[in-house]
Amino acid sequence: MQEYNPKEIEQKWQKQWLDQGSFEWSDDLNLPKKYILSMFPYPSGSIHMGHVRNYCIGDAMARHYRKKGFNVLHPIGWDAFGMPAENAAIKHGIHPKDWTYSNISAMKEQLMKLGFSFAQENELATCDEDYTHWEQKFFIDMWNAGLIYRKKAMLNWCPNDQTVLANEQVIDGKCWRCDTEVVQKEMYQYYIKITDFAQDLLDDLATLEGKWPAQVIHMQRNWIGKSSGLEFSFDLAEEGREKTQISSLKVFTTRPDTIFGVSYCAIAPEHEIIKALFDSLPLESQERIRAMQNTNARHRAMAKKEGIPLGISVIHPLSQEKIPLWVANFVLGDYGSGAVMGVPAHDERDFEFASLYEIPLKQVIECDCLPYTDEGRLINSGKFDGLCGVEAKKAVIAYFEFQGLGKEVVNFKLRDWGISRQRYWGTPIPLVHCSSCGIVPETNLPVLLPYDVKIDGEGNPLQKHPTWKECQCPKCGKSAVRETDTMDTFMESSWYFLRYCTPKHMRQERALDSESLRYWLNVDEYIGGVEHAILHLLYARFFTKVLKSLGYVEISEPFENLLTQGMVLKDGAKMSKSKGNVVDPNAIIEAYGADSARLFVLFAAPPTKELEWNDDALRGAYRFIRRLWDQSKLISPTQVQPVIDASTLSKEEKYARKKVYEAYKKSEEIFDKVIAGYPFNTLISSCMEALNALGEQKNPLIWTEGYYVLLSILEPVIPHVCHELSALYFCGENLKKITFDPLALQEEMQIMIVSINGKKRAEIEISKGMEKEAILELAKQAAARWIEGDISKEIYVPNKLINFVLK
Numbered sequence: 001m002q003e004y005n006p007k008e009i010e011q012k013w014q015k016q017w018l019d020q021g022s023f024e025w026s027d028d029l030n031l032p033k034k035y036i037l038s039m040f041p042y043p044s045g046s047i048h049m050g051h052v053r054n055y056c057i058g059d060a061m062a063r064h065y066r067k068k069g070f071n072v073l074h075p076i077g078w079d080a081f082g083m084p085a086e087n088a089a090i091k092h093g094i095h096p097k098d099w100t101y102s103n104i105s106a107m108k109e110q111l112m113k114l115g116f117s118f119a120q121e122n123e124l125a126t127c128d129e130d131y132t133h134w135e136q137k138f139f140i141d142m143w144n145a146g147l148i149y150r151k152k153a154m155l156n157w158c159p160n161d162q163t164v165l166a167n168e169q170v171i172d173g174k175c176w177r178c179d180t181e182v183v184q185k186e187m188y189q190y191y192i193k194i195t196d197f198a199q200d201l202l203d204d205l206a207t208l209e210g211k212w213p214a215q216v217i218h219m220q221r222n223w224i225g226k227s228s229g230l231e232f233s234f235d236l237a238e239e240g241r242e243k244t245q246i247s248s249l250k251v252f253t254t255r256p257d258t259i260f261g262v263s264y265c266a267i268a269p270e271h272e273i274i275k276a277l278f279d280s281l282p283l284e285s286q287e288r289i290r291a292m293q294n295t296n297a298r299h300r301a302m303a304k305k306e307g308i309p310l311g312i313s314v315i316h317p318l319s320q321e322k323i324p325l326w327v328a329n330f331v332l333g334d335y336g337s338g339a340v341m342g343v344p345a346h347d348e349r350d351f352e353f354a355s356l357y358e359i360p361l362k363q364v365i366e367c368d369c370l371p372y373t374d375e376g377r378l379i380n381s382g383k384f385d386g387l388c389g390v391e392a393k394k395a396v397i398a399y400f401e402f403q404g405l406g407k408e409v410v411n412f413k414l415r416d417w418g419i420s421r422q423r424y425w426g427t428p429i430p431l432v433h434c435s436s437c438g439i440v441p442e443t444n445l446p447v448l449l450p451y452d453v454k455i456d457g458e459g460n461p462l463q464k465h466p467t468w469k470e471c472q473c474p475k476c477g478k479s480a481v482r483e484t485d486t487m488d489t490f491m492e493s494s495w496y497f498l499r500y501c502t503p504k505h506m507r508q509e510r511a512l513d514s515e516s517l518r519y520w521l522n523v524d525e526y527i528g529g530v531e532h533a534i535l536h537l538l539y540a541r542f543f544t545k546v547l548k549s550l551g552y553v554e555i556s557e558p559f560e561n562l563l564t565q566g567m568v569l570k571d572g573a574k575m576s577k578s579k580g581n582v583v584d585p586n587a588i589i590e591a592y593g594a595d596s597a598r599l600f601v602l603f604a605a606p607p608t609k610e611l612e613w614n615d616d617a618l619r620g621a622y623r624f625i626r627r628l629w630d631q632s633k634l635i636s637p638t639q640v641q642p643v644i645d646a647s648t649l650s651k652e653e654k655y656a657r658k659k660v661y662e663a664y665k666k667s668e669e670i671f672d673k674v675i676a677g678y679p680f681n682t683l684i685s686s687c688m689e690a691l692n693a694l695g696e697q698k699n700p701l702i703w704t705e706g707y708y709v710l711l712s713i714l715e716p717v718i719p720h721v722c723h724e725l726s727a728l729y730f731c732g733e734n735l736k737k738i739t740f741d742p743l744a745l746q747e748e749m750q751i752m753i754v755s756i757n758g759k760k761r762a763e764i765e766i767s768k769g770m771e772k773e774a775i776l777e778l779a780k781q782a783a784a785r786w787i788e789g790d791i792s793k794e795i796y797v798p799n800k801l802i803n804f805v806l807k
Contacts, residue, residue, distance in 0.1 A: 004629040006593025010720040014115055023062075023074065023117040029519045031071035036062040037497055039528030039536070040077045043103035043125075044084065047110045049568040049575055050529070052585050053601045053611060057565055058527045059116045060602065060680060063716035064671050066117075067735060073520055075122040075500040076111065078104050082489045083161045083177050085425045089455040096425040097451065100127060110586060114594045115719050122500045126492035127425075131499065133446035134511035135491060136430040140441040141550050143431070147193045148419075150439065154270050154293065154333065155418065157185035162459055163422045164189060169535075173299035184294050190429060190485065191416040194542050198224055198412040201541060204557055212562040213608070216533040223534050225413025229254035230397050232406025234265060234341075236273075237322055240312035244276035249314050249325070250337040252411055256400070257392035260381040261343040261364040263354065265314050266307060266326045269293045270333030273325075277310060292329045300329045305353045317405050318382065328353060334415050345370050417539065419488040424453055424461040426486030434473035434480040443474040447482070460484055493536055494543035497523055497558060512552050521553070522560040527607075530564040537562075563678065566610040568601075575613070583613055595718035596622040602680040602717055624688060625721055628714075631695065634703040635729045641739050642705040652697040654748065659693040660706045661744040662686055667713045668740075680717065687714055708734045753801040754779045756786045772796060780804070 017023065038058035041051055062074035078100075085096035092099070104125060111118070124131060142148045156165040160180035164187065169176045194201075202224045205217050233248040241247055249265060267273055269292040278286060285308050292300065306329045313322040330349060331340055344354030345361040351371035354361060365376040375389035387395055400406035420429070428449060430442040450468040453461040462469060462484035473480040501520040502513040528536075537559075544558045567574050570581040588597045599621040605611040646654060663686035669675045670683055687710055694706045707725070712734045715722040726732050747768070752775070754762040762782040766775055776794060779802045780787065793805035 004626045004721075006595060006625075006720070007590075009724045010113070010115060010594050013720045013723050014112060017115075017117070018112075018120070021120070023066075023072075024119050024121050025073050026071045028071065029515070032069070033073070033520060034062070034065040034070045034525070035073045035501075035520050035523045036065070036525045037073075037075065037500070037523050037527070039526070039532065040079050040493070040496060041107065042082065042084070043078045043080055043100055043107055045103040045106055047107055047585055049583055049585060049601070049613070051111070052114065052597060053568055053607075054527055054529075054565055055111065055114070055116050056598050056601050057563065057607050057678065057680075058525070059598075060716035061525055061671070061678070062117050063719060064667075067712070067715070067737075068671075073122070073500065074117055074119055075124075076108075076116070076118040077123055077496055077500065078107075078125040078127075079489065079493050079496070080104065080125040080127040081426045081486075081492060083163065083423060083425070086423060086455055086457075087161075087178075090457045095451065096455070097127070097449075100125075100425075113589055114585070114597065117719075121504050124496065124499055126427075126489075126496060129446055129448060130507050131492070132427050132448065134499075135427050135487070135495070136442070136445050136447060137511060138495070138547070138550075138552075139430055139487070139491075140445075142192065142546060143441055145550065147196065147546060148190055149193070150188055150190050152186060152188050153418075154184045154186050155189055156182045157187075158182055161423070162457065164418065164420055170299070173295070187420075189418045189420045191418050192546075194417045194539075195412060195414055197542055197545050198226070198414050200545055200556070201414075201538070202226055204541070207557060208562075211560060213530070213564050216530065216537065216562065216564065219533045220538055223414065223538065226410065227254050227412075228408065228410045230256035230259075230393075230400060230406050231337075231409040232317060232400055234314035234317060234323065236325075237313040237315055240273075240314070240325065243280060243312060244273050246273055246276060249273070249339050251339045251341050252336040252409065253341055255343065255346070255393070256396040257375065257378060257381075257384075257387070257389070258343045258346045258364055259318060259341075259396055260384075261345050261362045262316060262323055262341045263344060263362050264324050264326055264342040264359050266328035266331050266340050266342055266353070268331040268333035268338040269327055269329070271327070271331075271338045273310075274327055277312075281308075281310070289327060292327070295329070301332060303329060305330055305349070305356055307353060307357060309357075317400075324359075326357075335413065336411055346373055347371060348373060417488075417542075419491060420485040421488055422460040422463075422484075423486055424449065424455060426489065427491065428462075429483045429485050429487060431483040432471060432473055432480045433483065434476065434478060436478055437473055437475045437480075440473055440475045440480070442482075462486070490535060490539045491543075494539045495547065497526075497540070498544075498547070498553065512547075517553055521555050522558055525561050525563065526559040527563045527565060529567070533564070563607060565607045566605065568611045568613065570613040572612070581613075588618065592618060592622040593625070593720070595625055595720050599625065599684065599718050603684040604681070606677055606679045606681055608677055624691075625718060628691060628710075629721060629725070631691070631703075632707060632725050632729065634698075634700055635707050636700045636704045637729045638704060638708070639731045639733050641708050641734065642701055644701060644705060644741075646743055649699075649702075650697065651748075653699050653702050654744075656690070656693040656697050656702050656706060657741075657744040659686070659690040660709050661741060663690045663713055664709050664738065664740060665745070683713070684717060704729075709738055711735070712738050750799055752779070752799065754783045755801060755803040756783055757806055758803060761786045772798075776802065 036058050038054045062072050066072045080100050085100050088099045089096050156170050158165055158175040158180050160178045170182050173182060175182055205220060208217060229252055231252045233250045235248050269289050288308055307326045310325045312325050314325055316323055342350045344350040345363045346365055348371055361370055364378060364380045365372055366379050367376060377388050378384050378392050384392060384395055397408045428447045430447045432440045434440055450465055453465055455461050469482050471480055471482045498512055501516045506513050540558055545556055547553045548556060573579050575582050600618045604617055666683050666686045670678055690710055694703055708730060711722045711726050715735055726735050749765050749767055752764050752766055753760055754764060764778050764782050790807045791804045792807045795803040
């Protein structure tokens, strides 16, 4: 037999799979289906070990279910828009479109070298013209339905990338892409009303319990952030009304029971009162307020508390007492009304702020120390004294509503999704600005990006392209200006999983094919990093609900099950070029073969745990595959699974069969989710134990049966070598169906414990089917030295223990 040559074997099978279209879906929509999807990559030009791990997990699932007779959709595509393409254009003088498609070609070739069983016919890139066409159609449908609006607001602005960022894209005050400090800039922005779906997004998380990681569900619940409480207003005192021409300050509180504990009010630096007062404030105060305004809201909320007194007051609605008004960095302009009531005696944050500026405390809950933040019996609260907890809250809200002073409301932390980006390489927003008609949707889709642009890093290139920008109004025909903002790339990744389900020959004429969607959805297994828990996964859930409301889909939740794989580390840190700890997958394939890379990433750790890179373990994976190859020479070729009479076998032969079928049983339990989390490492370990056990005996029939089963189990993990050996010895029949022999797992002999007066004294080995009387006699012989006197009672637990009670 020739020596194991991974390069030759892998190239052979990859070509054969591609030529035969082995991984395309079947048109028979009556078959049971599995939709296995790994989050699609950004086409950076080269794959990394995170890609390898992600796609190995999904590929193992897809290959297993194909063998089980499922119609499997396992597609690949490219999240192709975004700033890195424009940055490359500036740095290397290459057009973003050319750079992107060149990278797609290079990365696809790299992924194919790993033997991933992707459906080629379903491939897409989000920068494809037909993808842009339908995304713009969705946008217009949402615009017409009132789900998208435009307004001016203070936005996160990246000075380096020259674009607006969503709150979720600002990490520790910096741009998530380039790590530049983010500033605040007032601009027009298009928003999608995700808040209209906040309750649905929250409620439907309950349907994902037990199917999604609890951590992800918890993160989304917190991000949506539902709270109920009292909304009411403080009237501005006379001097405040005169200075601002504003009569009242609206606030929201989840603790109406502490209403008499208010000792100050605070507003966000973006509040309308600040705009009205700003010019009259001292220069020092103006500078400090500008600094607050120029700091990202999330970063501001986490910073040290800072405030500035405004020199005006508001009137307490019940006590009529004057309450000083402050501007504070921890109050956010886009949450609630941008104003809060400060109750420092019963709130940690308010207490910290009050302590910093020596603002007095007003205790209104009976307690021994301050701040006391739990519920309790009210004091110093007028007619509400003596009430507690929920009762007190309800009483205060009822009184406010009866007096017409306020009302009970529900608030969410979730903000509407700002989708405008001031860049070139993105989906153009399909709107036109007409001086006569206002903002008008485009009618001739798709609106494509002009190729002849100058990208120099100074502003949005579309703003500087007059022949593209200047157009006719679709409604009145007059001269108009095309919208130059492009869409947030999370728009593209919010529906790509739906587009995969539409056959390629239908994609020009329709966005989504109803019959195909009805068959393939939901995605059965979705695999990707936990870092997408809020950004992508929340938007994808929302987009699905929007498309349902518009009549495109019938489902409410897109992903039935979610697996979040752990990061790949080296030397205890995430692999990155900056840390100099990157491992090149191409070099691994060249040195050891794709199967070794696949075996290592699935064996080194369970999918949900972090994986620490280990060169010795990689070499160990290669040695295992080579041993699997070398020892196959003991196989007797056959096209059918051997039938073995276990009664004729030796102890070693029976043990080898037992280990083989234990591995098979574990494989079934993992994919049937009897064992949770797809722990492929335990499956591979079982196969290694089985191969070791086969090596302890020399019966060719046992070897043949063992390989017949093991190659089928291992095919999802190391497909190339398994297909080669299966074709060589079994004509590939073992990759179609395996017959499980449960008798192989039965123990011929069993150990029973023998106790005297409850204390273990001996063990006996009994054969299967041995009579009780014979077992008791054997037990008495084994424990004879401890039996002194007569036995008063014999306690017999079948297959476990015998206890003799002595007089």
